[in-house]
Amino acid sequence: MVVEQVSFTRMEDGTQEEYELLERMEHQLHTDYVDRLLEWVQWNEGDTGYRVSRFEHSLQSASRAYRDGKDEEFVVCCLFHDIGDLVSPYNHSQVAADMLRPYISEKNYWIIRHHGLFQGYYYFHYFGGDRNARDRYKDHPWYDDTVEFCARYDQNCFDPDYESLPLEFFEPMARRVISTRRHDTP
Numbered sequence: 001m002v003v004e005q006v007s008f009t010r011m012e013d014g015t016q017e018e019y020e021l022l023e024r025m026e027h028q029l030h031t032d033y034v035d036r037l038l039e040w041v042q043w044n045e046g047d048t049g050y051r052v053s054r055f056e057h058s059l060q061s062a063s064r065a066y067r068d069g070k071d072e073e074f075v076v077c078c079l080f081h082d083i084g085d086l087v088s089p090y091n092h093s094q095v096a097a098d099m100l101r102p103y104i105s106e107k108n109y110w111i112i113r114h115h116g117l118f119q120g121y122y123y124f125h126y127f128g129g130d131r132n133a134r135d136r137y138k139d140h141p142w143y144d145d146t147v148e149f150c151a152r153y154d155q156n157c158f159d160p161d162y163e164s165l166p167l168e169f170f171e172p173m174a175r176r177v178i179s180t181r182r183h184d185t186p
Helices: 018-030 031-040 054-065 073-078 089-103 105-120 133-137 143-153 167-176
Strands: none
Touching: 018 031, 031 054, 031 073, 031 167, 054 073, 054 143, 054 167, 073 105, 073 133, 073 167, 105 143, 105 167, 133 143, 143 167
16 A cells, blocks of 8 residues: 655745645644544543543533533533543643643633632642632633633533433534634634
8 A cells, every 4th residue: 555645854845735734644644633532532432430421521511501502612622622631641631621722712711721720729728729829710701611611511411310421422522623723813
């Protein structure tokens, strides 16, 4: 099997045709992106020390948001808000936010990006930290939205008796949200 590839070894030497080839190949990566996200969120299945897996936590978060009448983009953000745990547990919220950024509003990006710090309100003090560290953003327009996200769609989503909707329920929403880039990102 012959694999199409560019001939250059330095980007500065590439031609328009070579970059068009790469763009076609990148397009396929984009087309498959939501499939990868849905697969990765399932990788969070397994023992974590919580009473539910991180996968179930994500389903609970999305289910609660859906049942509260939140829009699809917000529900999808809830579903994927902890996906960064797979690759970078200590800054998982920034990783998750950056993975979603091209497809979501600036507001939802900000909420997901900062939810890790805001979630610390519930436990930082047990480790000698400042549970009110989130207050450095007190004057930010989305401060209250992030507090609400943590209170309603994160800290309370570890309940083994909560009846979550299945991942298949959220798949069409994820495909719609991740189908169109809203922003170019650096």
